[in-house]
Amino acid sequence: MQKQIEDITLILGNIIDPIIKNETWVCDKNNYEWYYTFGRLLQPTSILEIGVSRGYGSIAMGFGCENPPTHFFFVDNEIDGIPITTAIQNINQIFPNAIVETLIADSQIIESLPSHFIADVSHVDGCHTFGGVQKELALVYPCTRYYIIVDDTHGEYIANGVKTFVSTHNDIQIIHEITESLTGQMILKKSQPKKRN
Ligand SMILES: C[S@@+](CC[C@H](N)C(=O)[O-])C[C@H]1O[C@@H](n2cnc3c(N)ncnc32)[C@H](O)[C@@H]1O
Numbered sequence: 714m715q716k717q718i719e720d721i722t723l724i725l726g727n728i729i730d731p732i733i734k735n736e737t738w739v740c741d742k743n744n745y746e747w748y749y750t751f752g753r754l755l756q757p758t759s760i761l762e763i764g765v766s767r768g769y770g771s772i773a774m775g776f777g778c779e780n781p782p783t784h785f786f787f788v789d790n791e792i793d794g795i796p797i798t799t800a801i802q803n804i805n806q807i808f809p810n811a812i813v814e815t816l817i818a819d820s821q822i823i824e825s826l827p828s829h830f831i832a833d834v835s836h837v838d839g840c841h842t843f844g845g846v847q848k849e850l851a852l853v854y855p856c857t858r859y860y861i862i863v864d865d866t867h868g869e870y871i872a873n874g875v876k877t878f879v880s881t882h883n884d885i886q887i888i889h890e891i892t893e894s895l896t897g898q899m900i901l902k903k904s905q906p907k908k909r910n
């Protein structure tokens with residue numbers, strides 16, 4: 714896969730919090746640029762994300778879409794100290810017509826997501842452990858129509874967690890492994906159930 718943009722910060726513009734603008738994961742030209750690329754590739758009309766922080770990943774994907782997503786479903790336990798309202802405000806500013814729904818919850822405790830949290834693409838970026846990523850995949854799996862992106866797969870324990878989850882689900886496969894990005898991502902594709910005659 715080819716990166717489709719050189720510097721996303723030019724279009725993320727003034728929503729970038731000045732406190733973090735010099736952090737590697739913001740100013741490195743090899744992080745959110747990939748999320749723009751995923752948006753270009755997958756063209757989601759809706760995005761579900763576990764582990765949202767300020768919403769930059771979802772926003773970068775939205776910028777990559779020909780038509781911005783109309784729905785964002787955000788799940789975060791705010792453990793990093795960033796209130797989920799920050800992501801809501803950022804989405805409202807960039808995509809004013811989009812609907813944002815949020816759930817403040819610990820992905821490792823809840824059994825399921827609200828039944829209307831259904832999205833074309835899900836992004837798993839909350840609990841970064843072998844078991845944690847599998848729990849988050851189990852939460853988004855029934856809520857995802859087409860693709861799941863998992864972040865931080867340079868971490869071997871996370872990559873192994875993804876592979877373990879996929880090995881126990883026949884209708885999902887890893888279609889891309891982005892190894893050249895800052896944190897590494899895997900893209901999983903769900904196969905659609907065959908229509909019965
Ligand atoms: C790396 S940041 C997410 C960055 C974001 N996805 C982006 O693209 O900018 C991780 C987020 O996951 C949240 N988080 C960590 N553990 C969690 C858990 N067990 N349940 C829900 N959210 C969690 C943190 O509060 C934080 O906002």
